[in-house]
Amino acid sequence: MPRFMxxxxxxxxxxxxxxxxxxxxxxxxxxxxAKGVFLDGGGLFGTEDAVNFVVRQGEVSRVDGPYAEGKEVVGGWAIMQYDSLEDxxxxxxxxxxxxxxHWPExxxxxxxxxxxxxPDAPTD
Known part of the structure; x- marks a missing residue:
């Protein structure tokens, strides 16, 4: 049964x-x-306490939130499974x-x- 995020x-x-x-x-x-579709999920706090690790040209750096350049943030997530993509x-x-x-504005x-x-790509 396919799973989705x-x-x-x-x-x-x-x-x-x-x-x-x-x-x-x-x-x-x-x-x-109850239908067995929703497996797990939840809401997320804002980015004020978020931590990103950025990999750039083989170097890792830590960037703490909040992120002024971010216009949109992920506010919640869910893992679900369905019989079909259409469902x-x-x-x-x-x-x-x-x-x-309920929140039209x-x-x-x-x-x-x-x-x-x-894996969706061949491994070496």
Whole structure:
């Protein structure tokens, strides 16, 4: 059964989502978990305490948040499994619709990506 990662990106500093969205998400995620679709997930704090390790030209450097150059940040993530890509896409749209209904003043990008089960490129 294919697994997918869903995540939500939004502009940093837009504030806390309204309670109505949290309530709707609790119901939605509970239903998805009961069906065996939702495997794991959660929300993320802002980038003020984030740590990035940047690899550039063979050198590693540490960059601590917040990140002034970042316009969008990942605010939450989920690991899900579906019988088909079509089912995954339909549910991701439903998830996006929750945000449109309960937090319409914020631009949210809801992304779905299939998780690879192995190397996609030949190894040397």
């Amino acid at each position: 869903g995540f939500v990106r939004m502009e940093e500093g837009v504030g806390t989502p309204p309670k109505a969205l949290f309530d709707a998400m609790d119901v939605y995620i509970g239903e998805q978990a 995954a896409v339909a549910d991701q749209r439903d998830f996006a619709e929750l945000h449109a209904k 914020v631009t949210v990008i809801s992304t779905l990506r299939q998780i690879s089960d192995g």
